[in-house]
Amino acid sequence: MRLAQVDGETVTLQLGIHPDRLCRLLDEWFTPLGWSCRRYSCGGVLYTALGLLHPVTRQFEYKDAPAAPVGRSVTDPAVAAANTSFWRAAGMWGICADLRGLPPLRLKTESVGVVPVLSADGKTVESYRLAQPLHVECFGRDDAGRITHVQLATAAGAKIVWPES
DSSP: OEEEEEETTEEEEEOOOOHHHHHHHHHHHHOTTSEEEEEEEETTEEEEEEEEEOTTTOOEEEEEEEOOOOOTTOSOHHHHHHHHHHHHHHHHTTTTHHHHTSOOEEEEHHHHOEEEEEOTTSSSEEEEEESSOEEEEEEEEOTTSOEEEEEEEETTOOEEEESOO
16 A cells, blocks of 8 residues: 555555565465566566466466556655566456556545655655555455455554545
8 A cells, every 4th residue: 555645635545465465365376386476677667577377388478567657755666666566467467456446545634644754854844654554454345346445444443444435
């Protein structure tokens, strides 16, 4: 989950899947020997090639995806590039496509809580961060399986539901 924007009374969050969780899903669905990941750089952009083992040819078939552009507030741009390219490559296979298709979550600032990050001079607000970590607790789905709502939870156990009423 990434804090994409703070705009007055609203916060915009972009959901994603943690790379460790994505690896566990790939292990579960394809077995640890049934998928492969390789990375390379082209034109200064990091790419991830995610390969799935073809059951007949016993060869990996790869789909490649570039890293997403990262904002200034990212702590480690290299890690962010590796994570987003891995997630995008999985999306090329349709893995977590429903999550990738979600629009950014717009929530009230008061329900999420943000803290300003000050510049070195201590006077200018450089960016914002979440006041406390959030995690996705569950997804609500319609009869067709599409995500209709997301329930987030704070470390203290408070619940936040998107879309907010």
